[in-house]
Amino acid sequence: MRETPKHAEETLRRMEEYSRAHDNTYSVPREEGHFLHTLVELYQPKRILELGTSIGYSGTWMGLAAKEYGGKLITIEIDAAKIKMAQENFNAAGLSETAKIIRGDINRELKKLAGKFELVFMDSEKEEYLKHFRLFRPRLHKKAVIAADNAGTHPRQMRDYLDFIRTAKDFDSVFVPIGNGIELSMRK
Numbered sequence: 454m455r456e457t458p459k460h461a462e463e464t465l466r467r468m469e470e471y472s473r474a475h476d477n478t479y480s481v482p483r484e485e486g487h488f489l490h491t492l493v494e495l496y497q498p499k500r501i502l503e504l505g506t507s508i509g510y511s512g513t514w515m516g517l518a519a520k521e522y523g524g525k526l527i528t529i530e531i532d533a534a535k536i537k538m539a540q541e542n543f544n545a546a547g548l549s550e551t552a553k554i555i556r557g558d559i560n561r562e563l564k565k566l567a568g569k570f571e572l573v574f575m576d577s578e579k580e581e582y583l584k585h586f587r588l589f590r591p592r593l594h595k596k597a598v599i600a601a602d603n604a605g606t607h608p609r610q611m612r613d614y615l616d617f618i619r620t621a622k623d624f625d626s627v628f629v630p631i632g633n634g635i636e637l638s639m640r641k
Contacts, residue, residue: 461517461546468510468542478535480510481576481602485632489574489600492637493518496598498571499525504559504585505577506530509539509552511602515574516548526552527570529562563588570594576602582614597640599624605634 457465465486472480481489493501493515501519503512506528516526526548530536536556543552555562559577563585571594575582582601593599601614605628608615618626618638626638 457517458547461513464542464546465510465513467545468508468513471508471538472510478508478510479505479576480507482632485602485635486511486514488629488631488635490514490518492598492600493524493572494521496572497522497524498594498598499523500568500570501526501572501574502566502570502589502592503528503574503576504563505575506539506554507535507576509542511574511576512539512552513542513546513548515572516543516552517546520548520551524551527555527566528552529555529557529559531556531558559585560588566592568592569597571597573597573599574602575599579603579607579610582611583617586614586618593640595640599636599638601636601638603633604628604636605630605632608634611636 472478489511501515506512512526512528519526536554539554570592615636618624623641624638629635629637
């Protein structure tokens, strides 16, 4: 992993402090952010889709890696206050041209999206993961990677998604015990 630019590292640290002080921000742990950054660095997806922006922490990690090769991040969030904070954080990290936030309900916004995605990071309502998957599946690149957050901390709430993806014939899936636990799935 390349060294994070100083202004971006300062932005990440501020978001971490904010998340510790505010229970409603739901940011991934730092080691999970590193993992997502490394995943983007290695795979170099042209288009990344994030479901659940919060204040932009995980998006910043992925966006910093994507910026290095010209990749783009599209992230969906419904909460206006979180969107405002996320946009400020993306701007402070130098990602205003890399990260685009769509405001709205994920289920509605997924139906409007065009184009293909090589990487999808799900960190929204856990009970909705399978529904979200079914909505974005037609927009997956033929070798797409899906990272579903909270597979370690909330497996019961996302049981239908986990059961489905782990038995899907067109995906290889593995649990990665880092941070909140990620179910990492790659299209065959």
